[in-house]
Amino acid sequence: DWHQYGQQGDAAETIQYILNSLHDAMYESVHMQVSGEAISAEEKAYVSALKAWQGFFSKEYSPIIDHYNGQTQTSVVCGNCKAVSTRYEPWLMLKVPLPGAEQPPHRATDGATLDDCLKLGFADEFIEDYRCDICKVQGKAALQHRISKLPNVIILTFKRFTNSMNKVNGLVAWDKQMFDFHPWMAFSGDPFNRVYTRPLYETTALIEHQGSFRGGHYRMYAKQPSHADPAKIVWNEYDDNSIREISGLPGD
Numbered sequence: 001d002w003h004q005y006g007q008q009g010d011a012a013e014t015i016q017y018i019l020n021s022l023h024d025a026m027y028e029s030v031h032m033q034v035s036g037e038a039i040s041a042e043e044k045a046y047v048s049a050l051k052a053w054q055g056f057f058s059k060e061y062s063p064i065i066d067h068y069n070g071q072t073q074t075s076v077v078c079g080n081c082k083a084v085s086t087r088y089e090p091w092l093m094l095k096v097p098l099p100g101a102e103q104p105p106h107r108a109t110d111g112a113t114l115d116d117c118l119k120l121g122f123a124d125e126f127i128e129d130y131r132c133d134i135c136k137v138q139g140k141a142a143l144q145h146r147i148s149k150l151p152n153v154i155i156l157t158f159k160r161f162t163n164s165m166n167k168v169n170g171l172v173a174w175d176k177q178m179f180d181f182h183p184w185m186a187f188s189g190d191p192f193n194r195v196y197t198r199p200l201y202e203t204t205a206l207i208e209h210q211g212s213f214r215g216g217h218y219r220m221y222a223k224q225p226s227h228a229d230p231a232k233i234v235w236n237e238y239d240d241n242s243i244r245e246i247s248g249l250p251g252d
Helices: 011-026 041-057 063-068 114-121
Strands: 070-078 084-091 094-096 125-131 138-149 156-158 205-212 215-225 233-239 242-246
Touching (some): 041 070, 041 084, 041 138, 094 114
Parallel strands (some): 094 156
Antiparallel strands (some): 070 084, 070 138, 205 215
16 A cells, blocks of 8 residues: 555655565564763763663664664753753654755755755754743743764755745755764764764765656666676666666766
C-alpha cells in the first residue's frame, strides 16, 4: 500500500521508509550504560545527550541507528535570568532550508552554499511569551539548535518544496571532498576523554530532482570504483535503468 508503480514519490521519504523497514527487521534490546562523574557544564550536557540517546534506543537498537542516526540539541535560554532548558532529539535525516525559498520566485539565493543553508537551519529563534520555570517571569527567550551527535553516514536533504506547494530551484555549492560540520556542533568532541576531532565528511552520493511539486524525475549520482579501472574512483549517473560514468556532478 505504501507505493504503486507509476505513483509519484519523494526520494527522501523512500530512503527513510527503506531504512526504517530494515531497522524494524533487525532491532534488538541492548544494554547501554552511561558512567562517569560530570563536573564541567560541557560534561554535564554531554552526559544528558548520552542519556537521551539511551532513552530513545536502548530497547530498539540496530546497525541502522549506529550508522545513520544523529541527534540535535535544542536549548531555550531565558531572556531574564539566562537559565537554560535543554532537550535532545534523534533524527535519521538532517533537513536544511534553502535561503530565499519563501520569497517569490522561490529560488535559492544566487551563490547559495551548504554553509548558508546550515546557518539558516540552525539560526537562533525567539519566543516572546516564554514562562521560565526558574525565575517565573514570562517574557522573551532564545531558542538555540545545535548538533549533539553526527552519524557515520549523514543523509542530508534540502527542503526543496515550500508550504505553498512551490518547488524551490537553484544550485547549492559545497566542498564535496571534505565538508566540516564543526560550526554547528554542540560539543567539540568527547569532553571526558579530551578527544577532539573535526567532523569532516565526504560526499559519496547525491539525488537530484527535476520537475515541479506535482511531478518530476529523479537521478542519482554515486561515487564508485570504475569498471574499467577499479583503482580509480569515478562518479556514476543512475537514471532509471541507465547507468553511465560521468566526468563530474551537475553544476560543478
